[in-house]
Amino acid sequence: MGLRISIHDVAREAKVSPATVSRILNGRGSFSEPTRKRVLIAARQLGYRVGAAEQRTSQDFRGTVGLLVPSLGNPFNGELTEGVHTQALALNYHVLAVSTGYDRRYQLDVMDDLYVQGIQGFLIASSAALDERALDEIEAKEYPVVILTKESSRKNISCVLNNDFRGALLATNHLLELGHTHIAAIMMSAHLGPLDRIRGYREAMRDAGLESHMRVVELEVETIQGGREAAQELIRADESLSGLVAFNDLVAVGVLQACDILKKDVPGDISIVGYDGTLLSEVTNPPLTTISQPIAEIGQAGMSLLYNLINGQVSVAQKVIMEPSLKIQGSTAKRRVFTL
Numbered sequence: 512m513g514l515r516i517s518i519h520d521v522a523r524e525a526k527v528s529p530a531t532v533s534r535i536l537n538g539r540g541s542f543s544e545p546t547r548k549r550v551l552i553a554a555r556q557l558g559y560r561v562g563a564a565e566q567r568t569s570q571d572f573r574g575t576v577g578l579l580v581p582s583l584g585n586p587f588n589g590e591l592t593e594g595v596h597t598q599a600l601a602l603n604y605h606v607l608a609v610s611t612g613y614d615r616r617y618q619l620d621v622m623d624d625l626y627v628q629g630i631q632g633f634l635i636a637s638s639a640a641l642d643e644r645a646l647d648e649i650e651a652k653e654y655p656v657v658i659l660t661k662e663s664s665r666k667n668i669s670c671v672l673n674n675d676f677r678g679a680l681l682a683t684n685h686l687l688e689l690g691h692t693h694i695a696a697i698m699m700s701a702h703l704g705p706l707d708r709i710r711g712y713r714e715a716m717r718d719a720g721l722e723s724h725m726r727v728v729e730l731e732v733e734t735i736q737g738g739r740e741a742a743q744e745l746i747r748a749d750e751s752l753s754g755l756v757a758f759n760d761l762v763a764v765g766v767l768q769a770c771d772i773l774k775k776d777v778p779g780d781i782s783i784v785g786y787d788g789t790l791l792s793e794v795t796n797p798p799l800t801t802i803s804q805p806i807a808e809i810g811q812a813g814m815s816l817l818y819n820l821i822n823g824q825v826s827v828a829q830k831v832i833m834e835p836s837l838k839i840q841g842s843t844a845k846r847r848v849f850t851l
Contacts, residue, residue, distance in 0.1 A: 512692040515596075516557045516558055516814060517559075517627060518532050518533060518559070518626075518627050519538075519627070519764045520549065520557055520559070521557060522555050524553035524556070524557060524824070525546075525549045525550045525552075525553040525554075526549070527546065527549070527550060527748050528627065528651075528652060528653045529623075529652070529713045530625070530626065530652060530653040530654050531546070531550065531552075531653065532550050532654075533627075533629075534538055534624060534819065535547050535550045535551070536550070536554065539750075540783055549786065553842050557708070564747050565700045565801045570820070571783070572617075573630045574603070574604045574605070574608070574821065575604065575605040575606070575607055575629065575630055575631065575648070576599065576604055576605070576606055576630065576631055576632050576814070576821075577606075577607050577608075577621075577622070577625050577630045577632070578592060578595050578606050578607065578608045578633075578634045578636065579607070579608075579609050579611050579618055579621065579633060579634070579635045579636065579785040580592070580608060580609070580610055580611070580621070580636045581611055581612065581613050581724075581733075582610055582733075583608075583610045583682045583790070585733065585748075585761050585789075585792055585797050585823055586743065586758070586760070586761070586787075586789040586790050587759060587760070587761070587787045587789050587804075587806060588636065588655065589715065589719060589806070590789060590790075590806040590807060590810075591659065591660075591806050591809065591810045592606070592608050592810065593807060593810070594806060594807030594808060594809060594810025594811045594814075595634060595678050595813060595814045596810075597662060597807070597810075598810065598811040598812075598814035598815055599814050602814065602815075602818050604814075604818070606814075607625070608728045609621055609625075613668060613732060615642060615644070617802060618635070619645060619648055619649070620652060620722070623652075623653070623757045624648070625757055626652075626737050626851075628656055629653065630686075630822045631657030632654060632656065632657075632817045632820060632821045633654060633655070633657075634657050634658075634810075634814065635649075635656060635657070635658050635661055635755050636657065636658075636659040636660055640851070641723060645666070646663070646664060646665050646668070647709070649668065649689075649723045649736065650665050650667055650668060651663075652745070654819075654848050655736050655817060655819075655821045656668055656669070656800065657669045657670065657671065657813045657816045657817045657820065657821040658670040658671075658672075658725065658815045659671055660672050660809065661807055662830070663828070663830070665828075666828060667800055667828050668828055669816050669817075669820065669828045669829045669830065670828075670834070671809050671812045671813040671816060671830075671831040671833070672830075672831070672832055673709065673805070673807070673809065673832075673833050673834075673835055674707075674708055674803045674832050674833065674835060675708045675709065675835075676707035676708075676714075677834065677835060678708065678711065678802040678804070678835035679696075679707065679708040679709070679711025679712045679740070679756065679786075679802075680712075680714065681802055681835065681836075682711075682712070682756045682784040682786065682802050682837070683696075683711065683712050683715035683716065683756055683782060683784075685723075685839070685843065686754035686756070686782055686784060686790035687715065687719050689754075689782060689843060689844065689845045690845050690848070691753045691754035691782060691845060692719075692721055692724055692846075692848035693724050693749060693751040693752045693754065693791050694712075694716065694721070694724065694725075694726075694751075694752075694753075694754035694755065694756065695725075695726035695727070695728070695749070695752055695754070695755050695756070695836070696709070696712045696725075696726070696727045696728075696755070696756040696757075696758075697727075697728050697730065697737075697738055697741045697742065697755065697757050697758055697762055697766065698712070698728070698729055698730070698746070698758045699730055699731075699733055699758050700729040700730065708786070709727060709729075710757065712727070712756055713725060713727075715779065724748065726745055726748075726752075727747060728741040728744060730758065730762070733758060733759055733761055733762055733766050733767070734762070734765070735761060735762070735765040736763065736765060737762060737765060737818065738757060738758075738761070738762035738763060738764065738765025738766050738768075738769070739765035739766070739768045739769045739772075740763075740765070740767075740769075741765075742755065742765060742766040742768075742769035742770070743769045743772065743773065745773060746769065746770070746773055746781070747773070747797055751848050752781065753780065753781055753782065753847075754781065754782045754783075754784075754796055754843075754846075755781060755782070755783050755784070756784050756786075757783065757784065757785050757786060758786060758789040759785065759786045759789075760785040760786065760787045760788070760789045760799060761787075761789075761791065762785075763783055763785035763786070763791075763792075763795075763799055763842075764791060764795060765786075766783050767795055767799075767842075768778035770783075777842055778797070778841065778842055778843050778844035779844065779847065780847070782800075782842060782843040782844055782846075783799065783800070783842045784799075784800050784801065784802065784842070784843060785799040785800070785801035785802070785804070785842075786801060786804075787801065787803070787804050788801050788802065788803030788804055788806070788838055789804065789806070792838070792840065797840065797841030797842050797843070798840035798841045798842065799840055799841075799842045800837075800839050800840045800841070800842045800843040801838050801840070802835045802836070802837060802838070803835060803837070803838045804833070804835050805833050805834075805835075808833060809833060812831050812833070816829060816831070
């Protein structure tokens with residue numbers, strides 16, 4: 512039995528991308544007649560067997576898109592998936608969610624495998640696996656792609672994100688307004704997470720004349736354990752620390768655990784601001800003050816953008832920025848002032 516001919520073989524023979532081959536065989540998108548004929552001839556000469564996805568007509572085809580997230584353990588990704596799913600149903604699409612585990616190579620391989628199987632496009636929320644090298648490869652593949660929660664540095668790739676700079680400003684300024692001056696931040700490393708959150712924290716501290724009090728610990732993975740260990744490090748290093756901005760609600764849970772271990776009262780001794788506004792912020796003790804993102808709306812907008820890309824309704828990349836809000840709860844309070 513000979514080797515099975517793949518869509519990549521056809522692409523090489525026709526001197527086009529696998530994405531172009533798939534679109535032509537699916538009857539999607541507009542291509543010049545010479546390109547279309549070159550692909551069809553290459554497929555016939557190589558004996559490429561068109562799969563079930565390509566045999567369906569545009570009238571009865573119910574499409575499927577891939578949603579790539581870094582972890583299924585963060586409630587943020589669950590809420591984002593719900594938003595994508597809601598809009599996908601309205602557009603008569605299925606959603607296949609895949610956890611990529613912050614692995615750039617795995618993420619790219621998954622995209623290749625799924626596209627060959629008929630997945631029509633991708634929503635990528637795994638920002639930690641979107642370094643410049645990964646973006647180069649994604650751009651070269653020409654797959655329909657929308658990045659969620661992180662700004663795209665590529666003019667050809669659309670994105671939907673929260674205004675993280677403003678969100679971090681809101682978080683830090685809230686603590687400043689409560690009288691806190693020694694405020695630290697636990698963030699994702701700049702090469703992994705949204706850089707604007709670090710920028711927002713730093714700008715608020717500089718504007719308040721507190722640049723010398725800035726303390727930032729950068730995490731490689733957003734976990735409760737990471738938040739707990741980073742908070743312990745910060746609290747032990749600075750007895751004056753009374754305010755802390757966490758990268759997200761998941762990390763903030765770890766901060767709460769650190770305060771409990773070190774016998775620090777929240778918010779009496781240390782005020783904590785989370786980020787995302789997920790269900791986690793409601794079930795902690797005390798409930799977390801947090802920066803609330805429109806998570807479901809980000810997912811819905813991303814799905815709508817991807818739908819338009821897949822169906823050739825947009826020709827240029829788009830950027831959609833949504834605004835966060837401050838949700839004040841029990842984890843923040845005015846700074847205690849001790850007098851003799």
